[in-house]
Amino acid sequence: MRREHLIFLAFIAPNFFLFAVFTYYPILYSIALSFSGWNFLDPQIRFVGIENYLRLVQDGDFWRVLGNTLLYAVSVVLIAQGLAFLLALFLNRRMPAQPFFRTVAFTPHLTMTAAAALVWVLLLDPMQGPLSALYHAIGVEGIRFLTSSALALWAVIIVGIWKEVGFASIFFWAGLQGIDRDIYDAARVDGASPFAILRQITLPLMTPVIFFLMVSGFIQAMKTFDIVAVMTEGGPVYPASATYVYHLYKLAFRDFQAGYASALAVVFFVLIFGVTLLQIKLSQRWLYRGENSAQI
């Protein structure tokens, strides 16, 4: 029996060692740094108590960035997933060419965000790209998304929606596939209208999937970095379009405020942790419906 214990340790050793070095230790170190005023350069790390956290509460940039991030996350989840659900209802109909539609829908999710953000700079440009053709045809002056403080964040949101819609629709479609078609047929025989079928059958049965996708999509959206880094760098006037992670990156690696950035990191962890706990609860419940499910 002793020997098997050693074998167990050997099997988990490579991953566990890396977790210890690159996850557990950095977490503790982050928390420690968040109580310091360190700037990457001082030979001595000076501890300042909760000063960073006090500063954070009074920091206008922090609240602005948190607001931007929540607006981004809520818009992407509601708009993209709302459209995706409608799209999924159409993807679920038995028609030829459906596999083609599904393939196209999934592609943005696989596309490198940096590359997608670059082409979107062109697409939204008022002087070149398809939107400019539209403006030209109607004869109006184009909207300057990226040079407007009010609209730059919406440019970022548009790209976020484009990345999410297709993926979410495939996910919803997979959920719809799991609903027994006999139920629909029975409802139709009973003379139920399409709207009644949607409200009384489809929505209730899809609730776990919808909840799950909303929560995981929300967490993902909270972490948005690439689109901002490539399209706006938080501009045109910082922090007009900065998101939380972009702000964290800027504070740490542009302004070299390691201590203050660590306080932001700890607050971010608490936010994400809360939402993730909720997600795990929901996903476990949802997983048990699958065939290949196992209990921990």
Added chain:
Amino acid sequence: MPRFNREDILSYIVLVTATLLIGLPFYWMLITALKPIQEIALYPPRWLPGEIRWQNFSEVWQAVPFGRFYLNSLFTTFSTCFLQLVFAGLMAYGFAFIPFPHKQVLFFLVLATMMIPEEMKIVPNYLLLERLGWVNTYWSLIIPPAAQGFPVFVLYMWFRTLPRDLLDAAKVDGAGHWRTFWLVVVPASRPMVIVLTLFAFVNRWNDYLWTLIVTNKTVMRTLPVGLAYFKGTQEGGDHWNLLMAAALLAILPLIILFLLLQRRIVEELPALHITSNR
């Protein structure tokens, strides 16, 4: 159903419109990549290039160290995916099949890693890598992302569904855990391994933040950061045709991989997106 009814026509209108909107950025990438430089700034823009210029795709390799970015991306992505799957497989096997006192506690520690956003660790990990002398090396691009909780969790769930007889038979044959893992469990898990590899591949290939932080020399950049760098150079900033050719070449491998494995992904998708590793 041979004839179309009203609902079908409506469905096609919706689906075709959605497809056009979702596909528009790809179309624009392609036609911009094929235009000569004079056509880029035309107003209103051309929906088809007046002159198709295939040379853009060869010139992009000379404009920046694009070849180097590509090799860096390929090498680090393949290495990390390989290590990630092997390490996760071994760990999941340990938790699923080898007895150890109170191993649920250790398993909880592994699950906990999934709740920690990568973004939170960037400052301390940068400092650590700097002390190790790993900044601007392949080590920093390959090793830290190799340990992930997500594939451990998924493989653990999968292993638990494997028929018990399979493992007992291996035991009767006198196979130890090492041989059982490689000769029985891994082959029986092929579908899940393929899907997890693809997900790891997508994650690493497209990753921006980590590369941006642990490298600052141009020769060590990978494709996503390289593209942004290209835009900042004089050649990239004005030459949208070259920039779009580069973007297209960067997204191509994943799209091809997806088309090859498409059926499997769509089948496994619901079972797989248990956590937000996407």
